[in-house]
Amino acid sequence: MPAVQSVSLVGGTWLTADAGAALFDGKPGRRSRISRIGALSINIVLAEAIAPGIVAVLGLNVPPGVQVSAAGATATTMRLPDGSVCAWLFPPHGGPVSSIAVQIDTVVANVEVGEVAIFRAVDVGITDGWAVATVDTSVHTRTKGGQINTVPGALYRRLTCNLSGRATDVVRGSGLGGTDWETVGAALSGRRRSCVIPQYRDMTTKALDPHLAARSALYGYLTQLPTAENISRQYFSGYMEFEEVPA
Numbered sequence: 001m002p003a004v005q006s007v008s009l010v011g012g013t014w015l016t017a018d019a020g021a022a023l024f025d026g027k028p029g030r031r032s033r034i035s036r037i038g039a040l041s042i043n044i045v046l047a048e049a050i051a052p053g054i055v056a057v058l059g060l061n062v063p064p065g066v067q068v069s070a071a072g073a074t075a076t077t078m079r080l081p082d083g084s085v086c087a088w089l090f091p092p093h094g095g096p097v098s099s100i101a102v103q104i105d106t107v108v109a110n111v112e113v114g115e116v117a118i119f120r121a122v123d124v125g126i127t128d129g130w131a132v133a134t135v136d137t138s139v140h141t142r143t144k145g146g147q148i149n150t151v152p153g154a155l156y157r158r159l160t161c162n163l164s165g166r167a168t169d170v171v172r173g174s175g176l177g178g179t180d181w182e183t184v185g186a187a188l189s190g191r192r193r194s195c196v197i198p199q200y201r202d203m204t205t206k207a208l209d210p211h212l213a214a215r216s217a218l219y220g221y222l223t224q225l226p227t228a229e230n231i232s233r234q235y236f237s238g239y240m241e242f243e244e245v246p247a
Contacts, residue, residue, distance in 0.1 A: 011038035028114035053121025059114015059247035088214035130161035
């Protein structure tokens with residue numbers, strides 16, 4: 001995601017001193033609070049124009065079923081297994097834009113938003129056998145009598161997967177929609193904010209299933225950049241790991 005040049009509100013005022021900065025700090029558990037006084041819109045100006053493929057609105061305090069719109073796409077909020085509420089939007093293919101308005105159609109008086117993430121999207125094949133594990137950060141200790149004391153912690157998900165075999169052009173050329181594995185991996189290095197959506201298509205029609213995509217999407221960072229492992233002559237596979245930052 002490019003840097004954010006400015007953020008402003010229509011239909012509300014900031015209740016937190018960050019004035020919207022917390023929306024882009026990579027920590028969806030740290031929320032900006034907004035006093036809603038009308039139809040709420042968060043207007044974001046990016047430092048670089050991009051063609052948005054994914055817009056995520058995370059860490060909301062509104063109930064499931066609330067309509068959220070941005071960049072020509074609309075979705076409804078949903079509750080994840082960890083209890084957080086989010087909306088994932090998948091804008092139609094279009095040209096680059098430098099400003100995006102995120103509209104939240106809610107009657108909640110004080111709205112909390114943990115993170116707004118706007119990404120380019122690239123489709124990278126993964127093989128069967130990928131896994132999403134839920135990690136519990138709770139800390140357990142035993143007393144002298146063997147009893148368990150637990151300090152509850154948040155849950156987060158970890159994706160591990162192998163990239164499906166691709167030719168050299170996809171790995172080190174421009175065969176991946178104008179980019180390649182190594183360029184994408186470098187862009188996601190240094191724990192830069194990113195997301196992965198391992199399951200997003202209806203198995204019958206092969207069309208995008210927005211609800212399934214939102215349910216499987218992980219927001220966070222790569223802990224293992226994609227490798228490039230030669231499998232046959234000019235063909236390569238790879239391996240990557242991705243960890244969620246929970247809201």
